[in-house]
Amino acid sequence: MTTTPTAGNRAPTGRRTSTRTPTADSPPRAGAPAGIDVPALGRLLDGRWWQLRRASRDLALAEDMQKIEGLPTPEHRERTMHQTRLLVERGQPNRGFPAAVGGGADPGGNLAGFEELVVADPSLQIKAGVQWGLFGSAVANLGTEEQHARLLPGIMDLTVPGCFAMTEIGHGSDVAALGTTATYHPQTEEFVIDTPVTAARKEYIGNAGQHGIAAVVFAQLISHGVNHGVHAFYVPIRERAEDGTLRFVPGVDGEDDGHKGGLNGVDNGRLWFDHVRIPRTNLLARYGEVAPDGTYSSPIASPGRRFFTTLSTLVQGRVSLSGACVVATKMALAIAIRYGTERRQFTTADEHTEQVLLDYGQHQRRLLPLLARSYAATFAHAELLERFHGVFSGEHDTDEDRQDLETLAAAAKPINSWLALEALQECREACGGAGYLAENRLTGLHADMDVYATFEGDNNVLLQLVGKRLLTDYGKEMAQVDIAGAVRWVADRAADMTLHRTPLRRTAQSIRDSGSRARSAGHLREADTQRELLEDRVEAMVEEIALALRPARKAPPTEAAALFNAHQHQLIEAARAHGELLQWEAFTAALPSVRDSVTREVLTTLRDLFGLTLIEKNLAWYLSEGRLSAQRAKTVTSYVDRLLGRLRPHARDLVDAFGYTPEHLRVPIASGAEEQRQTEARDYLRRRRAAGQEPISEKALRNG
Amino acid sequence: MTTTPTAGNRAPTGRRTSTRTPTADSPPRAGAPAGIDVPALGRLLDGRWWQLRRASRDLALAEDMQKIEGLPTPEHRERTMHQTRLLVERGQPNRGFPAAVGGGADPGGNLAGFEELVVADPSLQIKAGVQWGLFGSAVANLGTEEQHARLLPGIMDLTVPGCFAMTEIGHGSDVAALGTTATYHPQTEEFVIDTPVTAARKEYIGNAGQHGIAAVVFAQLISHGVNHGVHAFYVPIRERAEDGTLRFVPGVDGEDDGHKGGLNGVDNGRLWFDHVRIPRTNLLARYGEVAPDGTYSSPIASPGRRFFTTLSTLVQGRVSLSGACVVATKMALAIAIRYGTERRQFTTADEHTEQVLLDYGQHQRRLLPLLARSYAATFAHAELLERFHGVFSGEHDTDEDRQDLETLAAAAKPINSWLALEALQECREACGGAGYLAENRLTGLHADMDVYATFEGDNNVLLQLVGKRLLTDYGKEMAQVDIAGAVRWVADRAADMTLHRTPLRRTAQSIRDSGSRARSAGHLREADTQRELLEDRVEAMVEEIALALRPARKAPPTEAAALFNAHQHQLIEAARAHGELLQWEAFTAALPSVRDSVTREVLTTLRDLFGLTLIEKNLAWYLSEGRLSAQRAKTVTSYVDRLLGRLRPHARDLVDAFGYTPEHLRVPIASGAEEQRQTEARDYLRRRRAAGQEPISEKALRNG
Structure with a gap:
């Protein structure tokens, strides 16, 4: 890490009530309501893992962790990859992995920190999420202890950037119908991974476009002519050539997805397999195993329940994306509401004082209900994260707990991702032309968060x-x-x-x-x-x-x-x-x-x-x-x-109270610049009036 | 123009009812409803200026007129500038200008064509709009005949790329409160254009970032100590240096707005003026003139009415943006509905046939009401365009006509810009991951159309x-x-x-x-x-x-x-x-x-x-x-x-019936590729079943 965050773990500004100058907002009135306890509220909002959450938020204070808006896709990808490596240096990704492989075994704290990476760049959140939340978690949740010991270290320290190759061109939501096959051959004790048709090509796979050298591939496990349903396989996909560049291993091929609506720091791509052989031991075998002779066995007898148990590892993604959407929502509101309390337009009652935007009835109608929703989403997400921690730490891990968690995550992700998109769009419009400049981040965040509505479950x-x-x-x-x-x-x-x-x-x-x-x-x-x-x-x-x-x-x-x-x-x-x-x-x-x-x-x-x-x-x-x-x-x-x-x-x-300071937000319209400009303009007009240099208006002349 | 459009002025596919193969959609059933007359409906939708509309739409068939998604901003700007020059070669921009300067005096037809440029690239629409719709129109509508003859030729043939410098950092919606001053000096018979404070800097000005060499600057006209309100002035801003590069003329300075949420083919920027002198005759003098001695006169006595008459020239922008939003809405629906009638996911009643997305109740609820709104918007826009043509051709140009036109445009622009954003977002989500790939254009169109909600009147x-x-x-x-x-x-x-x-x-x-x-x-x-x-x-x-x-x-x-x-x-x-x-x-x-x-x-x-x-x-x-x-x-x-x-x-x-063919849309998911992939997959499975090579499912084994 080349630059050092300077505000690690500090609470939001320590004032009891607003210390802003009166010009920043409506002038204080006699009988103005007493202020709220901002630091205490900030602590409440940041929840159980508040220290981890703030430490992760503060990563965005370092310049090399920040998104550069408008960066061309190739540079953005390299920058994000570099940032992902910086996360390894800080030890952040280990937190969610099992203690046996040196992890922190703190699933809740891990996600709390992970969610806040959105402040630095949503591409970083997703790049990290692909590597550790999907690829790594699949190995951790679906692999055996032997596989953990063999595979997780390289995943955790990023020497093995990898893919979570589930979705296909033909089947996204309907995972049970995936077309990729993994057929067991007892003669060689190998699985043959194959893509029989174009529709079965893996699609939208993070890290597949460029950086991934291995993949967890979801495929129909076939042994002795019986299809045991979708299982996960660990498959090397790229190797380093003599000239140092990465190239696909024989039998694996792919395509870059190219430019996307956002998240262009992540290299998504397509993958397909032409009879690629992998050893029997690369089937992630926690919920289903194939003996050398091809006999299939599983601790879960019902194929249906087994399938849903396999998929349930996906819940971590939904929980954390839901939380990331709450972060983006709060950032949007922090930007638009700060601007709305400084920006003035049109005089109303007093001909010399323009009215602050947030004093307009319509502006309140546009932003304050979203603010209420952001608070509700924050508190609901804290509960969801507790429940996730309970299940994945093993503290409360019954079938019922898992089912409840899945249902809650399935409800939260849609509501919060739509909330984020609605808030970002409304806030962008509420900031007018300034909201459309990339430097004010609302458009970039909208573009990045857009896909949260359809990935990890539509x-x-x-x-x-x-x-x-x-x-x-x-x-x-x-x-x-x-x-x-x-x-x-x-x-x-x-x-x-x-x-x-x-x-x-x-x-x-x-x-x-x-x-x-x-x-x-x-x-x-x-x-x-x-x-x-x-x-x-x-x-x-x-x-x-x-x-x-x-x-x-x-x-x-x-x-x-x-x-x-x-x-x-x-x-x-x-x-x-x-x-x-x-x-x-x-x-x-x-x-x-x-x-x-x-x-x-x-x-x-x-x-x-x-x-x-x-x-x-x-x-x-x-x-x-x-x-x-x-x-x-x-x-x-x-x-x-x-x-x-x-x-x-x-x-x-x-x-x-959200704790997103101007340094975290780093947008000109939430930096106080607007207020400075207005003060300059007001002072100029006041001086001109005082000096009698103000031209008389033609209208006034005619009326007088 | 290096490539030639191949489908100029042709009607949409000439079939009476659908000629699509049954696999493309629900299989035809006995008693299926009779089809609609697509060509006749297409002709109705394209309205009075259907030929101009289709010719402009077909410009997008030429490769060098097409937007390249993900192109870095500098290249995108140059490409758009090049495309704008190609429009000059085709003579398109002249259509809206007065006959006296060689224009076509066809305001309605001009806008109809202009709106369809969105199909090529919304940046091209806006770049052309800045040059001819704003900069050029301001000269045409606010200038005298002498000024037309002097200034319009260079504007029309693009030898003078220019700006419409109205909005300031401090005042966007409240134009009457602009801070830039134009003070008349009878000694030299010059106006002095000045930016007294930072808040009065011109902001978000198209062509100001890079290409503009002149600007119509809106400023408070002050003569003999009286402020006559906001008037428009023609101000040279850049000159070509010896090394061939453009630089600001003395007294003018500016900044590039940099990357934006979209429309990155347009170089927006800031401009400010430090006592810049322009000749008296550069006041666009149709609604207000200053005699050499500084005496102000106007054909409109009331300063209020004069101000609103000046601003009424802006209505053209609102009308055409409103129409451009209808175009974008129709493109979005053409993409998502075509994909929705091909894309399948999950089997429902029949275990071998997956259901087409648009047969799902929720999918119909998401897309068909938007389709109804796009039709309503199309017909309403045709009426608005007629009315615009009536006023600006002089056929129906009373005060009342103008006021009605302004009110109608002020209602249409918000409704249609929000419709476009809603349709683009819903369609993007309805296409799932494919909707997020830039190649399918929905995200790029959303990013580009986003600012339509707040520019040319919030x-x-x-x-x-x-x-x-x-x-x-x-x-x-x-x-x-x-x-x-x-x-x-x-x-x-x-x-x-x-x-x-x-x-x-x-x-x-x-x-x-x-x-x-x-x-x-x-x-x-x-x-x-x-x-x-x-x-x-x-x-x-x-x-x-x-x-x-x-x-x-x-x-x-x-x-x-x-x-x-x-x-x-x-x-x-x-x-x-x-x-x-x-x-x-x-x-x-x-x-x-x-x-x-x-x-x-x-x-x-x-x-x-x-x-x-x-x-x-x-x-x-x-x-x-x-x-x-x-x-x-x-x-x-x-x-x-x-x-x-x-x-x-x-x-x-x-x-x-919208007339946007796959060649106009140029997106893979509306090209028929999805259907091909599905046919391939279905044929493969059918062959495998027929050959008895289909593995038995474990579930079936257990149940059997």
């Missing part, structure tokens, strides 16, 4: 998985009810349906609300009301889909498929609602741990904004299902407006 | 302008009512409010609807119902805001500003609803001109999808305002689902 496919789990759970719940209970349940439900279908409940609510918007708004602020509304929607949606799908059980396949397809959109929406509810729960659960009363109050207001904007977004559902009266529905929006006004004075502190 | 600022116009019109309407009428109006309104506040109307509707979803859905399909619902919302929103803002008229400035600010978001939403209504009207108005009955029926279904998804998006409003009953609201979504199913078989034809 967002829609993942949400569908979550939806299916919700249906399964619903089915189990129903199955546990005895016959009498079932009858009672149907009867209850019928009553409930009636209640929701007729305007009964709505009418009652209308009467209760009438003439008292304040009381009604107060009611919406109660956590129990928000929870009830959010839960109610998820449950009712799942129930509605479950009932609609009932005939599918006894229908012919085509009809059953059509019926499911007709409800696919609804199922995905239910899964999203479920994920949002989890975020609301996590935000709410975090509130009691805030000791400072002002901070707690502001965070509660932010939680309310999160809850109410969720309800507002789905207001049509609450209205048409009779959950909210028209009267109360109208109070939702007016109450959201009130919350925006209350949060406005704290907006700057709320993003400062 | 979208939110423009919509606010539209909102204010709606309020003004509402005020005028009210003012024209006599006293008795006013009383009656208030009384009517009170009754109306009661009707909407109480569940009266809703209840009546519930009763009418009960038990008859079909009838209710049929009702929603009626154009009159859709129009009524869409109009009603705009009118009610405007009225509500107008009433809420009433106290502002008599309030002190601070309170008035606060009151307006509290309704800013609502006003912008009303403007958006107004713009969407205009698009719905344009779509509906285009239907009778479709002669082929099947095509008309499909387009009517598409229009219904557009109308109903607008209503669905705002369902909460319709419910809480009592415009729709809960019962009927539920039919909206189920009816949308039904429309998606009906449109699915026509999706491919509907994008083919």
Whole structure:
């Protein structure tokens, strides 16, 4: 490492309340609300592994770790490879590996640090993720102890840059249908890896374009004419030629994916195999082994369960990408909200003072609900990371724990990756032309984070998985009810349906609300009301889909498929609602741990904004299902407006608590430069007016 | 031009119905719906200037006109400059200029062609737009005939690449507050152009980074101590040095904006002026002149009206950007829908046949409403272009025509630029990993089109302008009512409010609807119902805001500003609803001109999808305002689902009608390659099964 970070592990600026000069923001007013405890809040947000998180964030303070926007792809790739080597020098990647091979056996801490690499360059996060999170983790999770000892050291110290070769041109989401084959030959005790058709070529593989010399290749394991399903194989792919350049080993070939929408520091590419022979011992054999004679054995009897256990190692990627998206979201908001509290445009009440952007109603509407979502996502991600640590450290590693973790990650990754893209786009537009300059990083981050929505599990496919789990759970719940209970349940439900279908409940609510918007708004602020509304929607949606799908059980396949397809959109929406509810729960659960009363109050207001904007977004559902009266529905929006006004004075502190200083962000519009320019302009105009040098306006002349 | 387009002016493929092989899509079924008339529809979509539009689109068939994704910025800039020169060779830019200087005096046809340059490279569109649409148009629209003769030839033939130097670091949206000054000195009969403070530096100026040698500079015109407001001045900025390189003339300085989020073929930069002297005759003098002695005169007495007349020349930019966004939207959908009808993933009913993406309910939900919006935007843009042509050709050029044109353009640009970004993002995600490869162009187009949301008028600022116009019109309407009428109006309104506040109307509707979803859905399909619902919302929103803002008229400035600010978001939403209504009207108005009955029926279904998804998006409003009953609201979504199913078989034809062939799109995933790969894979598997070489699956062995 050629330069040294200077701010290692320090807390965000140690002030209790804002020390900004009044010109930076709305001038302080009499009765201005008390400030929040920024350092304590920052500590809370950074969570259990806050030191590792901050140390990793601070890596971005070193110039050679920083992304250079607009760097041509070849240079960007070399720079990222160099940065990845610097990570090895710092020992960072070892943290997640088993103690037996010198690792830190700290899976949660490892991911917390890994996520923050986005601050330096998302390409670095993904390059490191390919090497250690995918390639290395596959060996660690799917390999035996012998394989760990043999293969992991070179992976950990980057002497063996490698690939995670799962996806094919023809099959991305449908991994079970991969076309690559690994056929066992007992005569030579070798597997023959083969790509039978173009559609079976490995595609979008990180490190395959240029740097990878080995790959974990996912292929159909065939022995004695039986296909045992998808397994992982360790396959050398490149060797160093006499002239020092890397070239494919015989039988392996590939292509560079070339320029991408972003992440151009990562060399993605295609790989294919023409009867490539590897030793029997290169099958990563934790969940399936082939004896020298070709006899297959596995500790997991069911091929289906075995497949899903193999795939479950992918969950680490989803967890960490989800966290990386939260980091990018917070960076976007830190940039746009700082700029929004400095940038002025148009005079409103006072002809000499232009109004700060964030004082405009529309600007608050654009940015503050995103700020609330970023907090909810942060707290929910902390819970997800704890659960991941529990499973992968072995502390809480039952089948049920694993399944829950997978479902939670499958809900979090889509929600947070879409949040990041939405926040980056809205923030870029909220910064106007300045937001489009690469130096202000919002466009580059958007380009880089874009693919997070479809890799490591396509967002829609993942949400569908979550939806299916919700249906399964619903089915189990129903199955546990005895016959009498079932009858009672149907009867209850019928009553409930009636209640929701007729305007009964709505009418009652209308009467209760009438003439008292304040009381009604107060009611919406109660956590129990928000929870009830959010839960109610998820449950009712799942129930509605479950009932609609009932005939599918006894229908012919085509009809059953059509019926499911007709409800696919609804199922995905239910899964999203479920994920949002989890975020609301996590935000709410975090509130009691805030000791400072002002901070707690502001965070509660932010939680309310999160809850109410969720309800507002789905207001049509609450209205048409009779959950909210028209009267109360109208109070939702007016109450959201009130919350925006209350949060406005704290907006700057709320993003400062993220701990992304101007040195981390390194963007001109969040550096204070805008304020300096404005001060210069204001002083000039003031001097000119004082000296009587201000030209008279023609308009004033005419009116006078 | 080194290569020759080969498909000039030809119509889209001349088939009546799809000639695609059955494998490309769902297999044809008995009773499959009849196809639409693709060539005739293509002709309708390309509108009045269809020949010019197609000729310009076909420019992209020449290799040297095409964007190379991932090209480093310096090379991209030179390539774009070269392409701009090729446009001169073709005579394209002259079309919009006055006949007196050899122009074609065809403003509408000029823009139609200009918009299609996006197909080649959006950087080319913007580079050409800076030169001829902004720099050249400013001279044409703000200059005198003498100035036309003196300045336009060099602009038209590109011997004088130039800048439109309006925006400053400190003021973008608020043009009236620009800080650059142009002070007249009668002694030398010169204006002195000066940048008094950093905030007054010109910023984001196209051609300023590298190629521009002159600029139209917007500055406060000051003569004899009076500021006559913002005027445009023609200022030489660079000269060729002895070594052949361009350098700033004395007094002018600047900086390159460097890498941007996109459009990197355009060299944006900053410019500033240190007491730069230009001759009096370089004030573009159509709307304001300074006599040698410094006496100012103008054909427009009111400084306010003069300012807005000057700015109204900007409308051309907004109109053409709006049209360019429609082009980008159609390209995105042509790519994603073609891929969606070829790409398969997961088997559903039949274990050997994977399902085409566009047969998934969620995929239809993601893409088909965007397709409906692209059609609505196309028809609405055709109307806008007609109106633009009317004003700028002088055929219909009253003050009212100009104001209407400005309002329409201010509504269209935001709606269409956001549509393009949404479509490009959704299409990129819908194409999965392939969508992220630069070769498939979706990410590059998103990056390029991103800035369309904030340049040439920030979208939110423009919509606010539209909102204010709606309020003004509402005020005028009210003012024209006599006293008795006013009383009656208030009384009517009170009754109306009661009707909407109480569940009266809703209840009546519930009763009418009960038990008859079909009838209710049929009702929603009626154009009159859709129009009524869409109009009603705009009118009610405007009225509500107008009433809420009433106290502002008599309030002190601070309170008035606060009151307006509290309704800013609502006003912008009303403007958006107004713009969407205009698009719905344009779509509906285009239907009778479709002669082929099947095509008309499909387009009517598409229009219904557009109308109903607008209503669905705002369902909460319709419910809480009592415009729709809960019962009927539920039919909206189920009816949308039904429309998606009906449109699915026509999706491919509907994008083919856009006229973007694989040669125009030049992306691998819309080239048929995907289908070839699948055919290869299917044939391989079929052969293997037939030869008995298919391994038995372990699962089947266990189950058997």
